[in-house]
Each structure stands twice: as structure tokens, then as C-alpha cells.
Amino acid sequence: MLTFFAFVFAIGLLVFIHEYGHYWAARRCGVGVLTFSIGFGKPLYQWQRGQTTWQIAAIPLGGFVKMLDESEAPVASDLRQYAFNTQHPAKKMAIAFAGPLTNLLFACLVYAGLYAHGVVTLKPIIGAVSAGSIAANAGLKAGDRITLVNAEKVSDWEQVQINLFSAAGHAQLLIGAKTAQGAEKQFALDLSLLKAAEFDQKILSRLGLSPFAATNRIAFIQAGSAAERAGLQVDDLILEINQQKLLDWHEFQDVVASSPSQALSLTVNRNQQVIALVVTPDAIELNGKKVGRIGVSPANDEALYKKMQQTVRLGPLDALVAGVIKTYDLSILTVKMFGKMLVGALSPKQVSGPLGIAEFAGQSAAMGWLAYLQALALISISLGVLNLMPVPILDGGHLLYHGYELLSGRTVPEWLALVLQKIGISLLLLLMALALFNDANRFLFGLG
Structure with missing residues (x-):
């Protein structure tokens, strides 16, 4: 019901604003307005105000302002000066x-x-870069702060995404960023790997970028995935992979991506108990080469996410x-x-x-x-x-x-x-x- 009422109110308000602009200008230009309608079709409710009939009609997908006009109906000679076509x-x-x-x-x-x-916005600091992605191949890393997208300055993630849309159809995207070490660098992302249909609301993830910093804790497991077959569970904290202490999720991604169809030993903390598991990543083709995937997503670092927030007032x-x-x-x-x-x-x-x-x-x-x-x-x-x-x-x-x-x-x-x-x-x-x-x-x- 919320969606229905939010939609009806939005369309009604915006159509009213649009048609009222026509109405206001017509009246200021001395043109007679016969009907002001929100919606099309059969009128549901009408009232008269001056010479104008105001109405709400049955189909709430638009509206119209009907003006005095000789091209639509005959106009009395004494009213001709108020007709739209004579202006x-x-x-x-x-x-x-x-x-x-x-x-x-x-x-x-x-x-x-x-x-x-x-307005609360997010600083354009990269929280995560997917292994083997377009962004990773360009050299971008978690912790880099994006400063330029196609030579346009950006101060938050919304501006980053707007400029990414503007790059649709380009073969290359240039991103300027300040690395975690403080160095200013420019990175060239190869957009030729993306199809036209992939420039959508998921463009950040398609490039392999995320503003959300990941922890080593599992938040989601895909049904039927290698992770599910291996016995991994939501909320497991991954401690080691192949007997090596895991520093961050990106390192885990790199090892999994580079090990298609190869058994990997994992050490996880589950409810304060240390458990050993073996997972064999599924081999999938990405950009012409085989990479490993196990079908899990990490939990976000909420503390770091709050630090990335900035209020513009x-x-x-x-x-x-x-x-x-x-x-x-x-x-x-x-x-x-x-x-x-x-x-x-x-x-x-x-x-x-x-x-x-x-x-x-x-x-x-x-x-x-x-x-x-x-x-x-x-x-x-x-x-x-x-x-x-x-x-x-x-x-x-x-x-x-x-x-x-x-x-x-x-x-x-x-x-x-x-x-x-x-x-x-x-x-x-x-x-x-x-x-x-x-x-x-x-x-x-x-x-x-």
C-alpha cells in the first residue's frame, strides 16, 4: 500500500506542478483556460473556479490544460483576443x-x-575492489579515495556514479585517486569489456567497486554454491586460508579467484569454536579466463562505513x-x-x-x-x-x-x-x- 500511495502522490503532485506552470503562464499571457485536469479519461471530481473547470480524472498518468483555441472549437468574436492561436x-x-x-x-x-x-553523503573512498574485476585490473585498491572521474572532480559516491553513467559508450574511463599512502595516481579502466545493457544501476559492482568496506565475516551464502557444499554458514568468521592468516576479505577474494577447481583449506570461527573446512571454488569464465567463485558475500564494516559518512549543510x-x-x-x-x-x-x-x-x-x-x-x-x-x-x-x-x-x-x-x-x-x-x-x-x- 505504501508503494501505491507513494506513486499516486508523486505522479499527482508532479503532474499538477507541470500543468500549473502552463496554466500560470497562460493566464499571465491573457489566454483563457477552459479546463485544468489531473489525469485523463472520465472526470471523477470537478469544481469551477472563475472560467476554468478544475478536475481529477480516472487515469492518473498525466494531465492537461485546455485553453481557448480556435483550432479546437469555435470562439466567440468578443473572446477571440483570449484565444491561444491569436497570441x-x-x-x-x-x-x-x-x-x-x-x-x-x-x-x-x-x-x-x-x-x-x-544531506548525508558518502566520501568516495573505495571500500572494496572485486578480484579480477575491471577496477582491480586497472590497479585500484580498497582505501583509495576517488578525486576525479573523466577529469570531473567528485566529492561523494553519488557524483562518482553520475560521471560513470556519462562514460557509457567510451572505450576507457580515467579515474584519479589518492591512494591510502597519500600518492595521487590516475587509473585507466577498460570499458570495452562492458555491454551497453550493463550500464545500469549496478555499474559500480560491474566495475568491481564498492563503497562498503568488507570484514572477514560471511553475511550471505548462495544456494547450491561451493560454499554451501563445503559447509560454510552465515556469520562464520574466516581466520585462515591454506594455513595462512587472512588479513582482509580482498586477500580471500584473490586466493579464491586464482584457484578455480582447486581445494582450499579454511579455518573459521563459528560461535567461538574453531572449525576446519575444505572448499573447492567453482570455475567460471570472466573476461575470457577461468576464475574461482564460491558464492559468498562478506558483512560490511559498519564502524568504517559511519566514518565515511559526511553531512553537507x-x-x-x-x-x-x-x-x-x-x-x-x-x-x-x-x-x-x-x-x-x-x-x-x-x-x-x-x-x-x-x-x-x-x-x-x-x-x-x-x-x-x-x-x-x-x-x-x-x-x-x-x-x-x-x-x-x-x-x-x-x-x-x-x-x-x-x-x-x-x-x-x-x-x-x-x-x-x-x-x-x-x-x-x-x-x-x-x-x-x-x-x-x-x-x-x-x-x-x-x-x-
Whole structure:
């Protein structure tokens, strides 16, 4: 139920903000507004305010503002000056732009409020590097603090991940880091080993990076794995491997990875008792070579994790500036992601539909109101940027029409507008179909 209510509230609020931007601009430009609707289809509840009918409709996946317009219905001669189609092109552009702009302004204010309240982030210190991974092959190690990703400065793990997404389609990723010994180094990660579909929310783990420092205690054992067959149990503390004292989890990973199908002796502490076991890692192929895997995950070092946390709290003006910068950065990233999907550098599996948005809203709501606000801001940015795309029937398409009218002094021919509208509807339907297909794969079939 939390997911349902979080989704309905998020969509309702963000659609209201978007449509209210159009409504506010239309009223300021002297255009009559007939209907303000949250949702599509049959109206569930209506009320009148001035000349505008306000309503909540049955399908909560969007909304619209219906303006007085001769292209849609006859307009009385004494009201013609209030019709949208009679306005100067600059006013039409302002009305079209106001919806997406309001979504972006909302995100700015949310982020500004969060920075003023205080945002907890993680210092970009590498907690763990998976053995045999792309990051390990590049030379990165646990304890290194990332300072640059593709020449962009980063101060927390969120910025690291944003810049990693920007590198999709590149053959190489350059990471600058300060080692645990204090040396400044640059590391080149080979991205040619990753497929387009692997640039997703798991990009850090696919590269072999984790902000979480691992202990030698087992937190998870995969069913049917070599570890389960050997008798290992959750909460076992690994003391030795092949009669050698184990210093850290990374050393354990290295030995296991380099020993496919080879028996390894383990000494573990289980409930204050020392037990000897033998495990034979399964041989799997990774990047063209055989590596060992036993199917376990370590417990995180909670004390070190707390030390990695940092609270960013800014004054009102600085918070507002930071909110604008963050909204700008995420807007540019969204545009880049769309572009990379078009050229095949990113998989279209990244497109989410209603179920994906609902899951995101529900998970963030369960984490608390701060996480939920961040989710609202992120969805609002996506909504604003998507509507600015130069696709007919979207606000971006209307901006192109009105821009043409502003420059040429002529409106787009009616026949051409109809053709472009059909193209726009087709593209939007394809996007919706893709989003629903991805949702079905994730939530109904467990794929993607």
C-alpha cells in the first residue's frame, strides 16, 4: 500500500506542478483556460473556479490544460483576443516552456531545501575492489579515495556514479585517486569489456567497486554454491586460508579467484569454536579466463562505513545555488542518457514505466521523507527534460512550431502539423510500449 500511495502522490503532485506552470503562464499571457485536469479519461471530481473547470480524472498518468483555441472549437468574436492561436509566438513559447520549467524549478527548490536541512553523503573512498574485476585490473585498491572521474572532480559516491553513467559508450574511463599512502595516481579502466545493457544501476559492482568496506565475516551464502557444499554458514568468521592468516576479505577474494577447481583449506570461527573446512571454488569464465567463485558475500564494516559518512549543510543562498547546480547536472545527464540510448551506447532497458516509477517511489518512501523528496526531485527532472524533447505533441515539439512562427511570421501548415502530430503520437506510443515491456520483464518475468 505504501508503494501505491507513494506513486499516486508523486505522479499527482508532479503532474499538477507541470500543468500549473502552463496554466500560470497562460493566464499571465491573457489566454483563457477552459479546463485544468489531473489525469485523463472520465472526470471523477470537478469544481469551477472563475472560467476554468478544475478536475481529477480516472487515469492518473498525466494531465492537461485546455485553453481557448480556435483550432479546437469555435470562439466567440468578443473572446477571440483570449484565444491561444491569436497570441504572439513568444507568448505561445512561454506557455509551452512553463510546464517543464516548473518541474525543473521544483527540483531546484527540493534540492536547496535538502542542502539547507543537511544531506548525508558518502566520501568516495573505495571500500572494496572485486578480484579480477575491471577496477582491480586497472590497479585500484580498497582505501583509495576517488578525486576525479573523466577529469570531473567528485566529492561523494553519488557524483562518482553520475560521471560513470556519462562514460557509457567510451572505450576507457580515467579515474584519479589518492591512494591510502597519500600518492595521487590516475587509473585507466577498460570499458570495452562492458555491454551497453550493463550500464545500469549496478555499474559500480560491474566495475568491481564498492563503497562498503568488507570484514572477514560471511553475511550471505548462495544456494547450491561451493560454499554451501563445503559447509560454510552465515556469520562464520574466516581466520585462515591454506594455513595462512587472512588479513582482509580482498586477500580471500584473490586466493579464491586464482584457484578455480582447486581445494582450499579454511579455518573459521563459528560461535567461538574453531572449525576446519575444505572448499573447492567453482570455475567460471570472466573476461575470457577461468576464475574461482564460491558464492559468498562478506558483512560490511559498519564502524568504517559511519566514518565515511559526511553531512553537507549549507546556508540558504549556498543551498539554492547547490540546488540549481545539481538540477542542471542531472538534467544534462538525462539528455546524455537519451542520446546514448539512441546511438546504442546505453540499453533501452533503462527506460522505466509506471511500475518502475512506483517501485522507485515506494522504496524511497520506505527509506524516509528525505529519500522520498530526492525521488520526487529526480522524477520531476525526468518529466521536465522529457517534455522538452523536440517531439511533436510534447512541449518541445510545440516550442519548435512556435519558434518557426516567430522566425518566419507564418504558422506551420495544417497538413504538416497533422503529419507531425501522428509521428509524435507514434513515437510516444513506442516509448510507452518500451517502458511497459521493460516493466513487465522486471516485475512479472524477473528479467532485465
